[in-house]
Amino acid sequence: MASGKSKGNTERWIATILLIIGGFIISLPFIWMITSSFKPESEILQMPPTLFAENPTIQNYINLFTNMNFGVYLRNTLIIVLLSFIGLFLNAMAGYGFAKYHFKNKEKVFYLVLATMMIPGQVTMIPVYLLLNEMGLINTMAGIVLPGLAAAFSIFLFRMFMATIPTDLIEAARLDGAGEFYIFFRLIMPISKPIFAVQGILTFIAAWNSFLWPLIIANDESLYTLSVGLSLLKGQYASNFALQMAGAAFMVLPIIIIFSFFQKYIVEGFTTSGLK
Template identity: 60%
Template sequence: MSNSLLKSQQNSRFIVSVILAVFGFIMILPFLWMFLSSFKTNAEIVQNTRSFFPKQWTLENYRNLFHSGFTLYLRNTLIITFFSFVGMLFNAMAGYGFAKFKFKGRGVLFIMVLATMMIPGQVTMIPVYLILNQMHLTNTLTGIILPGLVGAFSIFLFRQFISNISDSILEAARLDGASEWYMFWHIILPISKPVLAVQGILTFIGGWNAFLWPLILANDEKYYTLSVGLQLLQGQHTTDYGIQMAGSSFMVIPIIIIFVIFQKYILQGFNIQGDK
């Protein structure tokens, strides 16, 4: 009886695995076609041949892509993404303060922070734009970066995770003479690797795909990001599908790489939550 039950479970797992593999392949098929098409000539794409793989592999699309100003857009995007990670550290500090420090008005202040999550970003765009305009920060990278340095969801995520860290660990560190700054860098952050991985992926995606705010704030093309540049690319090269595929692939592949690198920490976070 036990052998038949075990065999039935194995068959069920096999069927589920096959179904997930089929649906997973269907999901990645458009991205795979886009990536392979970036190595095709534009003539081959326009001919709409049924060949999935390029008949003649070429890097000309990527050469033309970076000759069209994508290097400048890449630099701006990397700068914005870098400071987004700096902002993530600020959010971690705020989460640490809300989780482990007791001060007057902490609960009210935290509720006010959470209340900002209920306000759509489109509502605050005009006030933030007017404030930055009065500060003469419009059409600058500083103006693009500043509003994205802090986020209520990130603070909430760090606060919830850090609240589960035992106070006895921090008290022992204080007795040994450790400063709050030392404890944050050498105790809180190493323990918070799972939530750092999750927030790191979200931060990278947000910075890498920044589109609407840079488009609104920047009037000069030298401050455009990759997403804005890709939109311009589709307008300037409407018939050059090869360069459009190269630009789209260049936008997607780094996100996949970042996810593959950090996915083990995300799974580790799920395991930690399950053990509690």
Template identity: 70%
Template sequence: MILSSFKSEREARTMPPTFWPQEFTFEHYINLFQNLNFGTYFMNTMIIVLFAMLGLLFNTMAGYGFAKFKFKGREVVFLCVLATMMIPAQVSMIPVYLLLNQMGLTNTMAGIILPGLIAAFNIFLIRQFMTTIPNDLIESARIDGAKEFRIFFQIIIPLSKPIIAVQAILTFVGAWNSFLWPLIVANDQALYTLSVGLALLQGQHSSSFALQMAGATVMVLPVLFLFLFVQRYIVEGFNTTGIK
């Protein structure tokens, strides 16, 4: 895929195919970002990813609250959160769309971002991990005068790096590959994501094989780089959650 994106269109369709490009060309990438609005799609996707990471912070706070704070109705609220995991996303799309439409948020970036900001699965997994953190650490910090936010950011977050790394890459991949919801909510191509742009590319430029490979490369490389950066924490997270 990557090598084909640097080939000329003629060479990309040569049979039998060549492995290494005979002549490297960046024309397909230039075409993507100058003529096909992939720069706009890329920025929209990055905005969604950044807010998804903000949502992961909120999910982590919620998981910490369910794990370490005692309040009236905690178990009932947590069961309600778990119950939302039983509802398929396709079932809730129409009600959510109608709500956003009444709020005037359809065809806006806020309408794309808000429904996916909080995820019950993230809250559940983080909560299960944080129940294993000793309460004595938190009590000792409180005795030393640390406030709740300082405890959370300086004690809980460092201890939870493995599970947060796993959730971060899952959240990143989900936000990066967001396709159906932006396609439903957004009517303006200025709000489309990379996944939607790639689908349009396959439809409008189906005859340009090398151009499609360039678009697919733009989609895949950031995920690969992220995994290479956090793979140690991901493996550690899988091992830790598997044992506990």
């Protein structure tokens, strides 16, 4: 018995060590990117290379906002992120409607929504662009945000999760006099925290990294996002690797921070979805 327990402990230690080594190897490019963003331009190319800055400086980050328009890019990106969360709630309402309401041709409409998932986004870009052009929304923030507010995959996930919520619970709330919006915001949303966390971080990542569509719609640099600004940075300052590292780190760190805060709900959401 003692021998078996000792063997089990040894296996756990070996697995832990392997996971730590694997995690470090995977994290090394990110560590290199972040530490290099604090290096002066002369130090980043020195041989032999150093992992940490010998003379750390924040000048690279200052240059992002002084020599480049990263302040404008950041503002535009935050606007897109905030408006995308409005779309998240619309998708949640649509998923709730498909899950708990009964109306004519509900299944056919839902299958039609699912069918749009099989169409690559690149195929619909030209028709959507022409529609927005007819509406006069080219080179506007509304033109950038509107096409992404509704997402079939998000509606599908919300519908699958909310279908597992007992209908008797909703009926009991209705009998107590609760309105439909009250039921959704005070009953359904707290129960659906895991799926909201999963979809929230996916929505944040998609909006934060938005590149191709803003590049197509926006003709004015004042509407560019951080991703578009980062691509401009690579073109205008191709030889300044420290500045590029600072731009890349500025893009990645918020996503890491958001994930660390919502990790518990994200894992719970995936686990729950897998069980149900």
